[in-house]
């Protein structure tokens with residue numbers, strides 16, 4: 001696959017900011033974002049929004065960072081280090097979403113700013129453990145998604161956010177339209193969880209045109225962190241100046257490679273892995 005250019009020794013790399021939750025098991029959330037960013041040659045900046053207590057079997061609890069501290073991390077990083085793109089993941093609560101949206105508008109992150117924003121509207125883990133308070137869904141719809149350059153829900157998140165259960169490509173188009181109506185520049189409906197289909201087809205929509213990204217399905221129980229990896233890779237490509245469809249194309253192939261390189265870890269679901277990159281120059 002075509003990879004993103006790596007920085008020369010001593011050259012300051014492209015920076016991307018992730019605003020998200022930690023995963024003590026190291027497979028998803030900020031850990032997945034940072035792993036993918038590093039393996040893409042990107043310097044990861046991190047604004048921690050929540051700390052999860054998590055292993056391969058599930059999430060047993062989380063602690064929310066005070067909203068002002070989350071916003072201050074963003075302000076601190078953008079004001080000094082500067083970033084080429086940003087990504088949100090687990091934001092947990094309405095108060096954190098509102099604080100993040102406010103600081104993003106202030107520092108120029110988002111669809112109307114200079115810094116593109118990938119919104120991964122994380123709501124629950126693959127085990128069904130909640131990562132977002134149910135009452136915060138309204139803030140996801142009305143405050144977070146309208147800020148996005150691109151929003152990247154999986155099918156469970158599509159159902160929670162739009163009320164549409166996707167079972168085929170016609171449903172996916174309706175869902176992409178419903179998401180786009182909320183205000184992001186682009187919406188993607190990911191087909192990875194539509195296990196009835198042999199292909200995993202992601203559908204991208206800009207309000208006028210649909211772009212389909214079909215790929216043979218990789219069947220593995222070790223897909224923890226797959227959604228984070230896709231969104232992080234999109235952010236890396238956007239920071240390198242890729243247009244959105246090319247960024248999605250890159251990220252889709254990147255995530256496929258990470259799925260193919262996933263490994264067993266603990267008694268539950270292992271993580272997707274960007275470590276394959278180490279042996280590919």
Ligand code: PLP
Nearest residue numbers: 021028029090122125126224225
């Ligand atoms: N934990 C955190 C902190 C996350 O951000 C996410 C997903 O975005 C998950 C867990 C869930 O990952 P998965 O659905 O791959 O289990």
